[in-house]
Amino acid sequence: MNLRRWIAVAAVLLLIPSALPAADPWLTVEGGDGPGKGKHVVLVSGDEEYRSEETLTQLAKILAKHHGFTCTVLFAIDPTDGTINPNVTDNIPGLEKLKTADLMVIFLRWRTLPDEQLKHIIDYVEAGKPVVGLRTSTHAVKPGRKGPYAKYTSDSKVPGYEGGFGKQVLGETWVNHHGKHGTEGTRGIVAPGQEKHPILRGIEPGSIFGPTDVYEVRIPLPEGSAALVLGEVTETLKPDSKPVTDTRMRNKKEIKLNDPMMPVAWTKMYKSESGKSARVFTTTMGASRDFAHEGTRRMLVNGCYWALEMEDRIPAKSNVSLVGEFRPSPFRNNGFKKGVKPEDLK
Numbered sequence: 001m002n003l004r005r006w007i008a009v010a011a012v013l014l015l016i017p018s019a020l021p022a023a024d025p026w027l028t029v030e031g032g033d034g035p036g037k038g039k040h041v042v043l044v045s046g047d048e049e050y051r052s053e054e055t056l057t058q059l060a061k062i063l064a065k066h067h068g069f070t071c072t073v074l075f076a077i078d079p080t081d082g083t084i085n086p087n088v089t090d091n092i093p094g095l096e097k098l099k100t101a102d103l104m105v106i107f108l109r110w111r112t113l114p115d116e117q118l119k120h121i122i123d124y125v126e127a128g129k130p131v132v133g134l135r136t137s138t139h140a141v142k143p144g145r146k147g148p149y150a151k152y153t154s155d156s157k158v159p160g161y162e163g164g165f166g167k168q169v170l171g172e173t174w175v176n177h178h179g180k181h182g183t184e185g186t187r188g189i190v191a192p193g194q195e196k197h198p199i200l201r202g203i204e205p206g207s208i209f210g211p212t213d214v215y216e217v218r219i220p221l222p223e224g225s226a227a228l229v230l231g232e233v234t235e236t237l238k239p240d241s242k243p244v245t246d247t248r249m250r251n252k253k254e255i256k257l258n259d260p261m262m263p264v265a266w267t268k269m270y271k272s273e274s275g276k277s278a279r280v281f282t283t284t285m286g287a288s289r290d291f292a293h294e295g296t297r298r299m300l301v302n303g304c305y306w307a308l309e310m311e312d313r314i315p316a317k318s319n320v321s322l323v324g325e326f327r328p329s330p331f332r333n334n335g336f337k338k339g340v341k342p343e344d345l346k
Helices: 003-015 052-067 095-100 115-126 135-139 164-170 294-307
Strands: 026-029 040-046 070-074 103-108 131-134 186-190 225-233 247-250 253-256 262-271 277-283
Touching (some): 026 052, 040 052, 052 294, 070 095, 095 115, 103 115, 103 294, 131 135, 131 164, 135 164, 164 262, 164 277, 186 262, 277 294
Parallel strands (some): 103 131
Antiparallel strands (some): 026 070, 186 225, 225 262
């Protein structure tokens, strides 16, 4: 073939679309050696404010590199360009991976997912499989008043399923902010009698901290639940901040924010409609800036072990060193990093 024909063929080939497959709209981090080898954790992100996409990506890398779990992180994806966009509330590709997951870690906020996507979350829960829920997952989904999953909405009034997914599965639905949002932080205090609980193993006093405020939780927690960590409201967003001591009006009553303190982490047993039971660990902490604190990371990693009934494998001090670059963004609406695709996070 002469040079002229080679040039003509090359020009035609340039016009043919690439046959390479498109990148997956999720992130998979293969596990190495460790106690979690052979276990698959699916982490489901999607909230507009607290940067769940950052927290769960870093948690997945820690669980994979230091503990051996293979992790898949799912994201709210903009279907027009394939980027991670938490403002898109109705699209989380890859939820079918929950069919083979050993553990679901969920960090969602009022997602309006189509039934065919939400079905995978509900099927997983009703199969009696373990769950770890973070922060706004108390009000994870908002399917509306009609349809097969209406009772799972956060303000459900369905008899026997009041409070929806959050209340029934995790132990609480959305109530209110307890501390001042954006100005008062959360210091984790071990609940009396829980000092030796496996989830708290290796956690130094005062090391559970987050600049996100304490959420209000109705006390007592549901039957079958146990508070592990209480949230001390702090005057500022700094770890060495003093606890708030003033009184405030709440529901026409004068209260002290730190007396009693609200639970910010607890365990629960969930019994599905089919009668199957599963372990659940819930924390109202978990924003990406909370996750920058070692004690908060260790609580979440240990919580994954416990949910999987692997508490005997939790080390005396689990390795929660950050993997790669982790620069958590401030929590605020529309504060996500624009133009990022899951493949960029490998």
